[in-house]
Amino acid sequence: MGKVARMIGDGLVCVQCIDIIHFLQGITTNDCATLERRGARPQYSALLNSQGRFLYDMHLHRTREEKRVLLADVDKQSVPDLIKLLRRYKLRANVDVADVSDEHAVWVRFGADAEGVLQPDCWPPDARYSTLGQRKLLPRGDDSCLLQDDPVADPAAYQQWRFEHGIAEGAEIPAGSAVPLEYNLDGLRGISFTKGCYVGQELIARAHFRGVVRKRLMPLALAPGADAAALSPGADVHARGAVRPVGRMALVAPPRALAVLRLQPALAAAAAALGLQKEAYSGGEPAPELHIGGTGDGPIVVPRRPEWWPATWGHEDTGDAAAQAAAG
Amino acid sequence: MFLQRCRPCLLRALALAARNSLLAGVPASEVGSASAEEPVRLTDSAVERLRELLADVAKPGEKMLRLTVEAGGCSGFSYSFNLDAGARDDDLTFERDGVALVVDAVSYEFVRGASVDFVDSLIKSTFEVVENPNSASSCGCGSSFTPKS
CATH class of the missing domain: 2.60.300.12 (HesB-like domain)
Structure with missing residues (x-):
C-alpha cells in the first residue's frame, strides 16, 4: 500500500532564462541537456562550491508550457542562499530567479510496494531511485491528483523511509563541507561524468576516475536493547578494539540513523551481522562489531548495505584490501 | 611605503621610474579614465x-x-x-x-x-x-x- 505525504520543508525556486540549459549546465552536477526534451522527467542535481564540496541538491522540473523556465525543488532552508548564489552566477546572462514556494507544493508517494500499487502514469518516479517512490509538484491547495485510497502520511514517515534506504537530502547534507560522493550522489543519479565542466567538477572527476571512494553514507540499525539516546550526530563509530574511528554518525532519527563510514570495515561488519562470513575482515577473523564512542562499551550499531548500491562499491580495491587494513 | 621612508632618495627614484614606464604602456586615450589604472x-x-x-x-x-x-x-x-x-x-x-x-x-x-x-x-x-x-x-x-x- 502506498502512502502519500506533502513535504513540509519544500521550497520551490523558479529559474527563468533565455538560454536556461546553457546557464545551468555550467554550474550543476547533472547533464541539463536531457531536460531540453519535451516531456522530460525531473532530474536530480546539485550545486557544489569550487572546492567540490556539496552546497545544495535539487530536483529540476520542466514546466509543461515554457521551455525557458525550470522549477528547482529544494530544501526550504536553502532557498534564500540558493537564490543568492544563482544571482551571483548571473553576470550578463538574462536570468530571473524567484522564490515560488507559495505557488507550488512538493508531494511524494512512497511505500513498500509503491511501484506495483501506484499509477505510474500519474506521478513521475523519484529521479534518484525508483523504489523510493514518486515525486510531483502540484499547485498549493490542489489535491485532485491524490488517489482516494492512499492514506496521507506524516512527512516524518517519509524521512524514515529515506533513511531506511540510506538516502539523505537537502539540509541533512552539510553545505560547504560534505563530499558529494560520500553522500552517494553518484549512485543517486545526481552527477554526470560526461557532461564537461561545472563548478567543482575537477575534484569530483578526480575522485571518481581514481576509482575508489573509501567512505560512504550507510544506514545503521541499533542492536536490540541499545539506548537510542546514545546516538548523536557527530559521534565517532569505532570497530571493537581499534583506535582509529571507522566513521561518524551523520543523521539520527530514532529508530533509524545514517553514518558516513569507511566501507571496508563497515561492509565487513554488515556482512558479519547477516551471518555472511565470506567477507572476512582480514586474516580470516570475523569482522569486529561497530559501536559508538572509543571506550568499547558504547551501544553496538549494525550498518547495512542498501539494495540500490552498485555492486562495485566497496570492492574497488579488493586486491589490496589486506594491505589497506594493515596500513589503516 | 615603509621601505621608501627608510631609504628615501634611491628607492623613491626607482619607484617613480617604474611608475612612469608603466604609464608609458597605456594608450593615451585611457590615461585618466578608470580603466587606465x-x-x-x-x-x-x-x-x-x-x-x-x-x-x-x-x-x-x-x-x-x-x-x-x-x-x-x-x-x-x-x-x-x-x-x-x-x-x-x-x-x-x-x-x-x-x-x-x-x-x-x-x-x-x-x-x-x-x-x-x-x-x-x-x-x-x-x-x-x-x-x-x-x-x-x-x-x-x-x-x-x-x-x-
Missing part, C-alpha cells in the same frame, strides 16, 4: 595571433577580440573569447599595436589588471587570461577561476 593587457603572442586572425577581415578595425566572463567551469567562473564586430556602450576597449580587446563592464570587474596571452601547446591553442589579480585560484586547464571575494 588597471588595463587588461595583450601580450606579444596575443597581438601576433590576433593580427593573423584579423588578416582575413577586409577592413582593419572591423573585428576585435571579445573577452567575457560567465558562470560555470570547474572553479566557478570561466573565460570565453570570441571575435566580435564592435564595441557596445558599456564596453571597455584596450588597444595595442593596432588590434583591440573589448571587455564588457560586468566582466571587466573580474579581469582588472590581468593579461591576455595566446598559448600554442600540445593540449590547446587558445587565448588565455594570465596573471589575473582578481583570481584566488584557477582550475588545471586555466579556463576557469575562483574570484577573490
Whole structure:
C-alpha cells in the first residue's frame, strides 16, 4: 500500500532564462541537456562550491508550457542562499530567479510496494531511485491528483523511509563541507561524468576516475536493547578494539540513523551481522562489531548495505584490501 | 611605503621610474579614465595571433577580440573569447599595436589588471587570461577561476 505525504520543508525556486540549459549546465552536477526534451522527467542535481564540496541538491522540473523556465525543488532552508548564489552566477546572462514556494507544493508517494500499487502514469518516479517512490509538484491547495485510497502520511514517515534506504537530502547534507560522493550522489543519479565542466567538477572527476571512494553514507540499525539516546550526530563509530574511528554518525532519527563510514570495515561488519562470513575482515577473523564512542562499551550499531548500491562499491580495491587494513 | 621612508632618495627614484614606464604602456586615450589604472593587457603572442586572425577581415578595425566572463567551469567562473564586430556602450576597449580587446563592464570587474596571452601547446591553442589579480585560484586547464571575494 502506498502512502502519500506533502513535504513540509519544500521550497520551490523558479529559474527563468533565455538560454536556461546553457546557464545551468555550467554550474550543476547533472547533464541539463536531457531536460531540453519535451516531456522530460525531473532530474536530480546539485550545486557544489569550487572546492567540490556539496552546497545544495535539487530536483529540476520542466514546466509543461515554457521551455525557458525550470522549477528547482529544494530544501526550504536553502532557498534564500540558493537564490543568492544563482544571482551571483548571473553576470550578463538574462536570468530571473524567484522564490515560488507559495505557488507550488512538493508531494511524494512512497511505500513498500509503491511501484506495483501506484499509477505510474500519474506521478513521475523519484529521479534518484525508483523504489523510493514518486515525486510531483502540484499547485498549493490542489489535491485532485491524490488517489482516494492512499492514506496521507506524516512527512516524518517519509524521512524514515529515506533513511531506511540510506538516502539523505537537502539540509541533512552539510553545505560547504560534505563530499558529494560520500553522500552517494553518484549512485543517486545526481552527477554526470560526461557532461564537461561545472563548478567543482575537477575534484569530483578526480575522485571518481581514481576509482575508489573509501567512505560512504550507510544506514545503521541499533542492536536490540541499545539506548537510542546514545546516538548523536557527530559521534565517532569505532570497530571493537581499534583506535582509529571507522566513521561518524551523520543523521539520527530514532529508530533509524545514517553514518558516513569507511566501507571496508563497515561492509565487513554488515556482512558479519547477516551471518555472511565470506567477507572476512582480514586474516580470516570475523569482522569486529561497530559501536559508538572509543571506550568499547558504547551501544553496538549494525550498518547495512542498501539494495540500490552498485555492486562495485566497496570492492574497488579488493586486491589490496589486506594491505589497506594493515596500513589503516 | 615603509621601505621608501627608510631609504628615501634611491628607492623613491626607482619607484617613480617604474611608475612612469608603466604609464608609458597605456594608450593615451585611457590615461585618466578608470580603466587606465588597471588595463587588461595583450601580450606579444596575443597581438601576433590576433593580427593573423584579423588578416582575413577586409577592413582593419572591423573585428576585435571579445573577452567575457560567465558562470560555470570547474572553479566557478570561466573565460570565453570570441571575435566580435564592435564595441557596445558599456564596453571597455584596450588597444595595442593596432588590434583591440573589448571587455564588457560586468566582466571587466573580474579581469582588472590581468593579461591576455595566446598559448600554442600540445593540449590547446587558445587565448588565455594570465596573471589575473582578481583570481584566488584557477582550475588545471586555466579556463576557469575562483574570484577573490
